[in-house]
Amino acid sequence: MRKLILPVSILAVILALVVLAPVLPLADERAMDIPHRFAGPSMAHWLGQDEFGRDVLTRLIYGARASLSIAIGSALAAALIGTALGLLGGYFRGIVELFTVRAAEIILCLPPLLLALLVVTIFGAGFWPLILALTLLYTPNYARVVYAATLQVRALDFVTAQRALGTHPLKIVLRTMLPNVLPPLVVQISLVIASAIVIESGLSFLGLGVVPPTPSWGLMIRAARGAMEQAPLLLLWPSVALAGTILTFNLLCDRLQSVLDPRAVPAGGAIWLRRRRTTPIAPRIAPDQVERDHAPADLLSVAGLTISLDRPGGIGSGMELVRGVNLGLRTGETLALVGESGSGKTLTSLAVTGLLPDVLKITAGTAAYRRRDGELRDLIAEDEDGHRQLRGDEISMVFQDASAALNPVHRIGEQLTEVILAHRAIGRAAAKREAVALLGRVGIPDAERRARAYPHELSGGQRQRAMIAIAVANRPKLLLADEPTTALDPTIQAQILALIADLKRESPEMGVVFVTHNLAVVAEIADRVCVMYAGQVVEEGPVAKVFARPRHPYTVALIGSVPEGDAERLVAIPGAIPAPGHMPPGCSFAPRCDHAVAACRKAPPPEFWPEPDRRTRCLRFEEVT
Numbered sequence: 350m351r352k353l354i355l356p357v358s359i360l361a362v363i364l365a366l367v368v369l370a371p372v373l374p375l376a377d378e379r380a381m382d383i384p385h386r387f388a389g390p391s392m393a394h395w396l397g398q399d400e401f402g403r404d405v406l407t408r409l410i411y412g413a414r415a416s417l418s419i420a421i422g423s424a425l426a427a428a429l430i431g432t433a434l435g436l437l438g439g440y441f442r443g444i445v446e447l448f449t450v451r452a453a454e455i456i457l458c459l460p461p462l463l464l465a466l467l468v469v470t471i472f473g474a475g476f477w478p479l480i481l482a483l484t485l486l487y488t489p490n491y492a493r494v495v496y497a498a499t500l501q502v503r504a505l506d507f508v509t510a511q512r513a514l515g516t517h518p519l520k521i522v523l524r525t526m527l528p529n530v531l532p533p534l535v536v537q538i539s540l541v542i543a544s545a546i547v548i549e550s551g552l553s554f555l556g557l558g559v560v561p562p563t564p565s566w567g568l569m570i571r572a573a574r575g576a577m578e579q580a581p582l583l584l585l586w587p588s589v590a591l592a593g594t595i596l597t598f599n600l601l602c603d604r605l606q607s608v609l610d611p612r613a614v615p616a617g618g619a620i621w622l623r624r625r626r627t628t629p630i631a632p633r634i635a636p637d638q639v640e641r642d643h644a645p646a647d648l649l650s651v652a653g654l655t656i657s658l659d660r661p662g663g664i665g666s667g668m669e670l671v672r673g674v675n676l677g678l679r680t681g682e683t684l685a686l687v688g689e690s691g692s693g694k695t696l697t698s699l700a701v702t703g704l705l706p707d708v709l710k711i712t713a714g715t716a717a718y719r720r721r722d723g724e725l726r727d728l729i730a731e732d733e734d735g736h737r738q739l740r741g742d743e744i745s746m747v748f749q750d751a752s753a754a755l756n757p758v759h760r761i762g763e764q765l766t767e768v769i770l771a772h773r774a775i776g777r778a779a780a781k782r783e784a785v786a787l788l789g790r791v792g793i794p795d796a797e798r799r800a801r802a803y804p805h806e807l808s809g810g811q812r813q814r815a816m817i818a819i820a821v822a823n824r825p826k827l828l829l830a831d832e833p834t835t836a837l838d839p840t841i842q843a844q845i846l847a848l849i850a851d852l853k854r855e856s857p858e859m860g861v862v863f864v865t866h867n868l869a870v871v872a873e874i875a876d877r878v879c880v881m882y883a884g885q886v887v888e889e890g891p892v893a894k895v896f897a898r899p900r901h902p903y904t905v906a907l908i909g910s911v912p913e914g915d916a917e918r919l920v921a922i923p924g925a926i927p928a929p930g931h932m933p934p935g936c937s938f939a940p941r942c943d944h945a946v947a948a949c950r951k952a953p954p955p956e957f958w959p960e961p962d963r964r965t966r967c968l969r970f971e972e973v974t
């Protein structure tokens with residue numbers, strides 16, 4: 350919210366001047382003083398006098414009245430109409446879409462200034478025709494933005510749930526869809542206001558807008574142009590006012606975007622997560638450092654990763670959500686990250702890909718990644734450009750919710766083609782052929798036809814397969830899969846796991862980090878497992894060894910909580926994971942642990958290495974069985 354203070358304050362001053370103009374001690378904006386035409390700035394006329402001796406400051410403020418009320422009025426009117434069209438078209442689709450969004454799009458075929466000229470020629474110059482022209486001009490922009498946002502929201506589970514409940518469609522549109530499309534809408538309004546100010550000034554400059562003697566910035570520029578040699582300052586004031594106001598609206602728009610939409614879009618699919626530029630540490634890591642710290646992990650070595658909440662002045666700012674995580678991944682290996690909800694699995698994988706939301710910050714740690722060409726890079730210190738080069742190419746992601754991850758307004762084949770083209774120097778036709786082949790490879794039947802489908806036209810399992818196809822399109826070295834099977838039914842789950850295993854066999858070099866809650870999945874596909882609890886890795890080792898003899902009471906509890914055949918044998922872990930910022934002074938699992946002794950509650954346990962390939966954070970690991 351702090352980001353908004355500057356643009357909102359500047360706009361508040363401008364709007365206050367505009368609204369309070371009649372009661373301010375200003376000269377009459379139309380009073381002429383011919384003997385003093387073109388007089389420079391003085392105590393009585395701070396910005397000088399114009400070609401009729403009128404006070405320039407007064408006309409500038411009254412000019413803002415005309416320019417801003419036309420711009421804001423038309424932006425709001427267009428927003429109202431465009432939003433209604435976009436919401437209706439996006440929600441009902443079919444014939445409604447044709448008569449709303451598609452009809453509005455016809456306007457986009459006409460050049461903007463030409464359309465405005467047409468309206469003004471028909472209705473004559475003046476305030477209301479200008480508002481009408483600009484409203485017509487901007488309505489399709491809103492309709493398209495809202496339509497795209499509506500399609501996205503419409504496909505989400507909560508809308509489907511509302512429909513399943515039999516809620517009236519208009520109620521869903523107004524109560525569920527509208528609030529969800531507001532962020533892009535608000536941003537669009539500020540963009541349109543800035544653009545409308547420019548068009549209004551342009552038309553007034555051409556003599557087709559505001560009618561003299563009413564002042565407007567466009568008219569002032571037009572008049573000043575003729576007297577540029579006698580009084581160049583006359584051109585400066587309205588130009589500065591125009592440029593300053595537009596810049597302020599653009600700044601507001603930029604800031605609103607980051608405040609209202611904490612999520613962003615990575616390549617390949619539309620996971621709404623904001624990319625973050627972290628404080629550069631040292632992109633290249635000395636090989637001996639990696640060798641020393643993580644000798645066996647040649648592909649990815651995460652060391653001391655700490656992620657904190659970064660909301661200056663906000664509640665909980667500085668709170669550590671992930672605390673000193675170390676983990677290593679070897680070429681061709683599958684590492685499972687397991688743990689209860691909230692243990693930091695997702696944040697750890699997002700940090701590696703540079704996709705942490707803006708409110709989170711990496712406060713310590715490195716993530717040494719060995720690139721295809723053998724160079725070592727620190728992914729934590731990598732900037733956004735560096736991450737973008739790697740993401741979708743060497744490093745790929747598969748997320749839990751494919752319907753949110755795939756762009757709802759583009760066909761599956763197009764999305765796949767774009768990912769291939771973004772990272773490889775091949776022609777579009779070849780990329781398209783490869784996209785279809787990939788869809789076939791991940792088990793989507795009739796791939797040629799399905800490539801032309803939109804995400805919502807595929808089943809959940811097919812969407813997940815399509816997302817996997819996008820992730821492996823450029824044969825990544827590192828695949829991060831965040832609960833890719835959690836949302837699927839058991840049969841499809843098994844098929845997707847088999848697919849990932851198949852793809853791994855085809856690319857034996859590919860390392861996989863697999864985030865899951867499900868220990869049965871870990872047993873099936875992982876080579877090693879990292880157990881996370883309250884933002885820390887509490888145990889790590891080869892799957893077979895960890896399952897045969899866990900070395901941390903939390904791992905024991907997790908294994909015990911897996912239902913085996915009959916649900917009565919399921920043992921729930923008592924208590925709850927401590928909230929970030931409320932960690933106990935000692936071991937974070939101590940309050941829920943049967944083995945805990947006084948020493949456990951005193952200080953956080955260090956890492957112990959019971960065997961060369963295993964580690965645990967438990968003082969009593971010898972006694973844990």
Ligand SMILES: Nc1ncnc2c1ncn2[C@@H]1O[C@H](COP(=O)(O)OP(=O)(O)OP(=O)(O)O)[C@@H](O)[C@H]1O
Pocket residue numbers: 658670688689690691692693694695696697706708709866929
């Ligand atoms: N954008 C965010 N803002 C504030 N806190 C967050 C944010 N994202 C995650 N957290 C917090 O960070 C902690 C770790 O979250 P994370 O999503 O990594 O857990 P997880 O182990 O992946 O859980 P799940 O299995 O439910 O996805 C949680 O306490 C969570 O509430």
